[in-house]
Amino acid sequence: MDLGFRGEVADFYHRFRRGYPPAVIDSLVAAFELTSDDVVVDLGCGTGQLTLPIAERVRSVVGMDPEPDMLLRGRSAANGVANVSWMIGSDADLPALGRLIGGRLGAVTVGQALHWMRHEELFHAVASLARPGGGVAVVTNGTPLWQQDTAWSRALRGYLEDWLGSKVTNTCGTDDASQRRYRDSLTAAGLEPAVVSVDYADELSVEQIVGGVYSALPVDRVPAPEQRPGFAMRLGEVLQPHGPYVEQVRVTVLTGRIRSGR
Ligand SMILES: C[S@@+](CC[C@H](N)C(=O)[O-])C[C@H]1O[C@@H](n2cnc3c(N)ncnc32)[C@H](O)[C@@H]1O
Numbered sequence: 627m628d629l630g631f632r633g634e635v636a637d638f639y640h641r642f643r644r645g646y647p648p649a650v651i652d653s654l655v656a657a658f659e660l661t662s663d664d665v666v667v668d669l670g671c672g673t674g675q676l677t678l679p680i681a682e683r684v685r686s687v688v689g690m691d692p693e694p695d696m697l698l699r700g701r702s703a704a705n706g707v708a709n710v711s712w713m714i715g716s717d718a719d720l721p722a723l724g725r726l727i728g729g730r731l732g733a734v735t736v737g738q739a740l741h742w743m744r745h746e747e748l749f750h751a752v753a754s755l756a757r758p759g760g761g762v763a764v765v766t767n768g769t770p771l772w773q774q775d776t777a778w779s780r781a782l783r784g785y786l787e788d789w790l791g792s793k794v795t796n797t798c799g800t801d802d803a804s805q806r807r808y809r810d811s812l813t814a815a816g817l818e819p820a821v822v823s824v825d826y827a828d829e830l831s832v833e834q835i836v837g838g839v840y841s842a843l844p845v846d847r848v849p850a851p852e853q854r855p856g857f858a859m860r861l862g863e864v865l866q867p868h869g870p871y872v873e874q875v876r877v878t879v880l881t882g883r884i885r886s887g888r
Contacts, residue, residue: 631695636673669690672700716743717744765880770800778865
């Protein structure tokens, strides 16, 4: 399976994508009452943005992803963390992994990755595999940089659309309609839905915006190394009238919980 999260894109992802604030990890621990007895599967773990902070709070975490380059970056960032296993696999592999873990499976977390998965099947699988009180969490990490409601984001969108020669419309599952669909599917799978959001503001540099864009492009669309200075310079000029580049980040944590009394 080639999703484009490989080679340099994995490097850009690792360097430029945001992690999650501690309040997000706290809300996951609270939602599923996670303890040092629990195992968590972080599905679509990428380079470990959720995997590593969750590992500090539970017995162990399996970071699972189909892209070996993302897993390699995650493993090198883990540097000495002893309770994370990095495993190649996709949502289709969760039933087998869940059986292996057995009654200790406290939660399956999915950060910015559900739009790549068969979410209805995934939610049903979690409903039959996780312990009572456990479940699945669908986490979004802000709105894509080029989809935000600010002048600098609109300028970025225009620049990317000119450069790519096509509209950039993908919201990566962060839009209200997708979130409603996920919530309905949690209920249909017999899970109890709840949502928590964590808001904060952060100012970005042009370098961070450029890196964030490269991290989201298919690997064959990332500008060649010799084109990058020109790409960054022209984008900097387009953005310049709209600074400072403040991003209002909203992290949403949509959880589907197995009722404890089952
Ligand atoms: C946008 S990254 C998210 C990484 C990280 N979880 C985060 O929150 O930043 C999406 C990840 O999902 C992975 N992915 C794509 N399809 C998948 C699937 N069917 N099952 C599991 N992971 C998948 C990709 O390889 C990629 O690493």
